[in-house]
Amino acid sequence: MSSDLWPGGYEKIVLGTIDSTNAEAARQAPHLGRPTWIMARHQTKARGRRGRAWANPPGNFAATLVMRPGGVPGWAALRSFLASNALFETLALYVPRERLSCKWPNDVLLDNCKVAGILLESAGTGTRVEWLAIGIGVNLVHTPPAEEDAAFAPICVKDVSGEDVDAEEFLTVLAGHYATEEMVLERLGFETIRQDWLKRAARLGEEITAQIGNKRVTGIFDTVDEHGRLVLITGTGPVKIPAADVYF
Structure with missing residues (x-):
C-alpha cells in the first residue's frame, strides 16, 4: 500500500x-x-x-x-x-x-x-x-x-x-x-x-449486564452519554456506568 x-x-x-x-x-x-x-x-x-x-x-x-x-x-x-x-x-x-x-x-x-x-x-x-x-x-x-x-x-x-x-x-x-x-x-x-x-453498537436496546467490581447491574442498553458512560435502564431507573466489563 x-x-x-x-x-x-x-x-x-x-x-x-x-x-x-x-x-x-x-x-x-x-x-x-x-x-x-x-x-x-x-x-x-x-x-x-x-x-x-x-x-x-x-x-x-x-x-x-x-x-x-x-x-x-x-x-x-x-x-x-x-x-x-x-x-x-x-x-x-x-x-x-x-x-x-x-x-x-x-x-x-x-x-x-x-x-x-x-x-x-x-x-x-x-x-x-x-x-x-x-x-x-x-x-x-x-x-x-x-x-x-x-x-x-x-x-x-x-x-x-x-x-x-x-x-x-x-x-x-x-x-x-x-x-x-x-x-x-x-x-x-x-x-x-x-x-x-x-x-455500530452491539446490543443497543437489548438487555445486557455490566460487571463493576463485585457488583452486577443488568438493564436495557439505552445509550452512551456525552461523557462516554454506559446508560442502562433498570427496574429502579437509569444507571450511568463509567467503567465496567459488559456481558450479553
Whole structure:
C-alpha cells in the first residue's frame, strides 16, 4: 500500500519484537513531538484491560498511538470511541461490515466474537493529561486460544475473509481513519463521534449486564452519554456506568 496514504501530522515507528507497544509508548512519549504510531511485529508481554494477558502471535496486529490530547482525563478517555470507530471502518475493508459491531467500552466484535481490543493508558500531573497511549490489538491471521473466563470467544479476520492481511498495511488504513476521527472531534465535537459509535453498537436496546467490581447491574442498553458512560435502564431507573466489563 502506498506510503502516500499515510496521514499528515502523524509519525510511524515499526519494531520487531518488544514487550508491549503501550510500554514502548510510555518510554518514548517524553521525546515525541507529534502523534506517533508504534507498531510491533510481535509482543512478548501484551496486555489488555485490567492487566489481563492479550495473546499476540506473530502476524496479528499490535500498535499504539501515543499523543498529547491536552485537557482533563475525561476528555482524553473519549478517544476510546474515536479508536473504535476507526477500527470498525478499517476492519470493514476486509470483512462484511454488517458482521461487525462495537462493544462498550473498547472492543470490536466480528460475528459476536472478539476480533479486536483497545487499551487506553495515560500519564499526567494534577488534572491534566500529559500523554495518552491508545493500544490496539487485532486478530488478523491467527485466532488465539479462548480463555477460560472470557466473555467472548476469539476470532480472526482470516477466519472470515480467508486472506492474510499484512499488519503494516492495516496500520496505514487505521491511521488514516483515526486521523479523520480526530478532525471530526475538533470540528464537530464528541456528539458526532458518539452518534456514529451508537450506529455500530452491539446490543443497543437489548438487555445486557455490566460487571463493576463485585457488583452486577443488568438493564436495557439505552445509550452512551456525552461523557462516554454506559446508560442502562433498570427496574429502579437509569444507571450511568463509567467503567465496567459488559456481558450479553
